[in-house]
Amino acid sequence: AQKVTQAQTEISVVEKEDVTLDCVxxxxxxxxxxxxxxxxxxxxxxxxxRRNSFDEQNEISGRYSWNFQKSTSSFNFTITASQVVDSAVYFCALxxxxxxxxxxxxxQGTTLQVKP
Amino acid sequence: EPEVTQTPSHQVTQMGQEVILRCVPISNHLYFYWYRQILGQKVEFLVSFYNNEISEKSEIFDDQFSVERPDGSNFTLKIRSTKLEDSAMYFCASSGQGFSYEQYFGPGTRLTVT
Known part of the structure; x- marks a missing residue:
């Protein structure tokens, strides 16, 4: 059966910190x-x-980057130099x-709070 | 930029009443979906629609629910007899290609059943 697990319910960081959201x-x-x-x-x-299962290359888009590892069934999302506008709930989906x-x-989603 | 639109943004109804939630998908998209999100919870799939018929539905999508594409632009979700537990945000989404492609979501309709 298909399942997506985001173990981090809430994360709080201070602006400009890097943060990684986990997805299994x-x-x-x-x-x-x-x-x-x-x-x-x-x-x-x-x-x-969007990332397909045959492409394990990491992707970077501005301050966002994604790390896909089939060996651990993970697709993690990193925000570099976080900003207050990044505060949101982030969902991983399959x-x-x-x-x-x-x-x-x-x-289940991860709530990210970025404090100034 | 094309976008999915939904109306109304908020609907309040009494238990047992019928509601119709409306969506206008992106014009050249072929695959349409409804999802719901109970407050504070994850987004759950309800139904997918392609070629004028339901292609898949979840166990949530029981006989009280129906979908329709009455014309070339609208896509509706009907709940025949609402229950308190139907209170949720309902999202419509569309995709150009289906299975492997990203879905674009509308802003949602917040349904409150009293």
């Missing part, structure tokens, strides 16, 4: 996709990144081939 997933499929979404206080879900409809299985 479970799937029996060899073909799957992983996603991160951001949910700011306004409530919408904002797409951040879509695998057993569900050919693309449904997303979300983790």
């Amino acid at each position: 997933y479970e799937t029996r499929d060899t073909t799957y996709y992983l996603f991160w979404y951001k949910q700011p206080p306004s409530g919408e879900l904002v797409f951040l990144i 879509s695998d081939y057993s569900s050919n409809t693309g449904k997303l299985i979300f983790g």
Whole structure:
């Protein structure tokens, strides 16, 4: 069965600190996709990144970076030099081939608070 | 930039009443979804819709729920007889390609059942 675990419920950092949000997933499929979404206080879900199971290259986008490791079934998200605007709930999600409809299985989310 | 829109932003209804939540997906997208998020909890899949039919539904999506794409632009979620536990944020999402591609979410409809 598919499952996504975000063990960190809440993280609080001071502005300019680096922070890593953990995501561990479970799937029996060899073909799957992983996603991160951001949910700011306004409530919408904002797409951040998609990564397929065959591409283990790390990705960097500005202050954001993602580390995908199949050996540990993890897809962690790091924010470098955090800012107050990064305060949000961050969700990791999985879509695998057993569900050919693309449904997303979300983790519980990690609430990140960045203090000035 | 194209976006998914949802109306209303907030709906208050009494238990037992029917509600229809409306969504306008991104115009060239083919796959449509409804998710819900009970306050403070994770986002849960309800149903996916492709080629004018349901392609998958979760155990939450029981006979009280239905979806429809009545025209070329709208995508609706109907709850026939609301229960207190239906109170949640309902998100519509659309995707251009389905399985492997990112879904773009609407701003959500907050449903409050009293």
